[in-house]
């Protein structure tokens with residue numbers, strides 16, 4: 001198309017635009033003025049193409065059905081005579097899909113944004129541009145829009161195809177449920193369930209993510225979740241902490257649920273498993289995962305105890321009060337929850353990898369029937385990490401003792417006492433110790 005015809009098209013649609021602008025203000029944009037001009041001038045071709053293949057196109061749900069804004073909407077702007085928004089919200093979808101929006105709000109996906117915003121690791125990132133390409137890329141699933149509604153519906157059925165079939169595939173979850181701290185896609189893909197799905201895409205023999213997490217097409221992905229919930233999961237106590245975190249007996253910051261809630265969540269999940277397995281088989285598998293979680297949490301608890309003791313003895317190098325302060329907890333020792341991966345000490349950095357990666361793989365792997373993640377990436381790595389933490393603890397304590405000895409020696413010298421044979425031996429021993437430590441560290 002040459003420049004003149006583009007110009008003509010724009011003029012024609014401007015005219016149509018102005019004739020319907022009055023309606024647009026009342027949120028009744030005339031059908032297809034948007035589609036017509038975009039087609040004519042070749043604007044946003046990919047979007048038009050996706051949309052034209054969608055159920056929306058067949059049902060005459062056009063650009064304006066979602067993009068039209070009301071006068072006074074915070075994110076609205078005038079576009080060729082129409083008042084529109086660049087970001088339709090779940091509030092807009094709910095006009096036609098109220099049930100899906102309601103279900104979505106009941107599940108934890110709707111918390112994605114607000115939980116992220118309060119996190120210290122979010123606040124510690126240098127600026128907004130970096131945050132947008134990092135945390136926000138995934139946590140936008142709970143994005144809060146100008147109208148106050150939360151949830152980015154195009155997270156699973158991508159715009160502008162908005163296909164239910166696409167959202168049923170495990171890949172729909174992959175961009176977010178992957179990586180070092182929550183590799184559900186990999187746990188699943190290499191489990192027996194995932195392998196069967198890989199071998200035969202069209203089979204209903206094996207479950208996919210949504211079989212277990214969106215039973216009956218629900219948009220509440222939190223159904224049937226008990227100890228194995230997001231982040232560090234939950235423990236059983238006499239109260240349900242809801243979406244608040246509390247400190248577990250092992251010292252890990254997580255949610256707490258009651259035995260009753262545990263039982264009802266477990267029943268929900270087992271109803272799904274027992275469509276294919278015997279209930280007792282499936283119950284056994286989930287109880288094994290519960291046990292892996294408890295044992296792994298206890299290992300992390302041991303590490304927390306070691307590091308807290310070092311902190312109480314003033315032996316962390318550097319101590320929290322001598323670092324850039326944690327944006328949420330300030331100069332307090334912070335393990336799990338708001339722990340950051342910058343401005344920390346070596347032993348705390350080792351701990352971070354232990355609780356954020358190894359611990360997670362152990363039990364999240366087990367809940368997804370993946371023996372390799374449960375063991376090699378999880379339990380085995382967790383134990384190795386604990387040994388490293390114990391060794392670093394011994395090193396820090398030995399160094400402190402030697403420093404103290406040297407200090408005593410120095411004060412002795414100042415008082416006019418000539419260092420005797422014992423003093424000489426102590427200094428040589430200290431020098432040897434420090435060299436050994438330095439050599440070991442370099443390895």
Ligand code: HEC
Nearest residue numbers: 010013014017029033034037043063064067080082084086
């Ligand atoms: C007269 C032609 C014309 C009409 C009518 C029109 N558009 Fe557009 N629109 C365009 C062109 C051209 C662009 C590309 C501009 C650009 O790339 O910056 C565009 C861009 C957009 C954008 C992206 C804006 C941005 O800043 O990123 C949205 C959203 C949009 N149109 C939606 C609509 C909707 C909804 C309607 C109907 C209410 C509509 N358009 C009607 C021509 C039109």
Ligand code: HEC
Nearest residue numbers: 035038044047048051056061062063066086087088154159
């Ligand atoms: C079913 C609702 C719906 C329909 C119909 C719809 N959109 Fe969108 N559109 C969305 C949503 C949702 C977003 C993403 C919102 C966000 O970023 O949070 C979006 C984003 C956009 C964007 C900005 C992002 C980008 O990729 O550039 C443009 C431009 C756009 N739409 C154009 C159109 C055009 C043109 C049509 C008609 C052919 C159309 N939309 C039809 C829901 C819709």
Ligand code: HEC
Nearest residue numbers: 055059061065066088092093095096153157162163164165
């Ligand atoms: C004006 C009404 C309307 C609005 C607004 C609307 N939709 Fe739809 N949507 C429909 C209709 C009609 C269908 C087709 C229903 C059918 O085939 O049973 C549909 C179908 C769908 C489907 C299922 C497609 C499939 O493959 O079966 C999805 C997913 C969907 N919409 C998502 C959205 C999202 C997300 C939004 C908001 C960004 C939205 N819709 C806004 C009317 C709307």
Ligand code: HEC
Nearest residue numbers: 108111112115138141155172173176209213221222229230
């Ligand atoms: C755009 C990123 C994104 C996509 C895509 C995504 N999720 Fe999530 N999911 C998240 C985030 C972020 C959370 C944690 C939300 C929170 O609690 O703050 C989460 C949490 C969950 C939970 C935990 C619920 C609980 O109560 O503990 C389940 C289950 C889940 N998602 C399943 C899925 C499934 C299944 C899919 C694919 C169909 C999917 N998710 C697609 C980002 C995503």
Ligand code: HEC
Nearest residue numbers: 090093097100101104151153155156164167168210214217
């Ligand atoms: C975590 C992924 C995910 C997110 C986010 C998501 N959906 Fe869906 N959606 C699905 C899946 C999976 C299906 C197919 C359910 C089924 O039929 O098994 C679906 C189906 C639908 C359907 C078709 C229902 C039917 O019975 O035909 C509509 C409408 C819909 N979603 C709207 C929405 C709206 C609105 C939002 C935002 C509030 C949204 N979805 C967000 C995964 C998601």
Ligand code: HEC
Nearest residue numbers: 173177184185188208209212225226227228229230364367
């Ligand atoms: C065979 C059923 C099943 C399949 C398939 C499945 N999950 Fe899960 N998922 C579970 C169980 C069981 C739990 C833990 C339940 C509990 O807390 O008791 C869980 C927990 C989760 C959680 C919370 C944190 C965690 O990992 O424990 C997320 C997020 C999640 N699943 C996402 C996914 C995604 C994404 C997929 C697909 C790649 C998937 N799941 C496939 C059964 C399944």
Ligand code: HEC
Nearest residue numbers: 111115116119121122134135138139175176177182230231
């Ligand atoms: C690759 C996508 C991705 C990125 C990047 C990401 N997250 Fe997440 N986050 C998730 C998913 C998925 C979950 C839930 C799954 C799980 O925990 O098993 C989650 C869980 C969380 C939770 C727990 C929410 C709850 O309800 O307990 C917090 C807090 C969090 N993330 C904060 C952040 C912060 C802060 C950043 C950036 C520093 C970040 N995330 C980066 C995907 C991501």
Ligand code: HEC
Nearest residue numbers: 192193204205206207269272273275276277282285286369
């Ligand atoms: C849609 C049917 C289906 C659902 C639902 C399902 N599974 Fe499976 N599962 C299978 C099939 C088929 C296999 C492959 C059996 C084999 O290994 O030969 C399998 C394999 C397994 C395996 C590994 C093989 C073995 O026998 O040790 C475990 C463990 C397992 N499932 C547990 C569960 C649990 C727990 C749930 C519910 C959270 C569940 N499954 C839900 C169909 C299903």
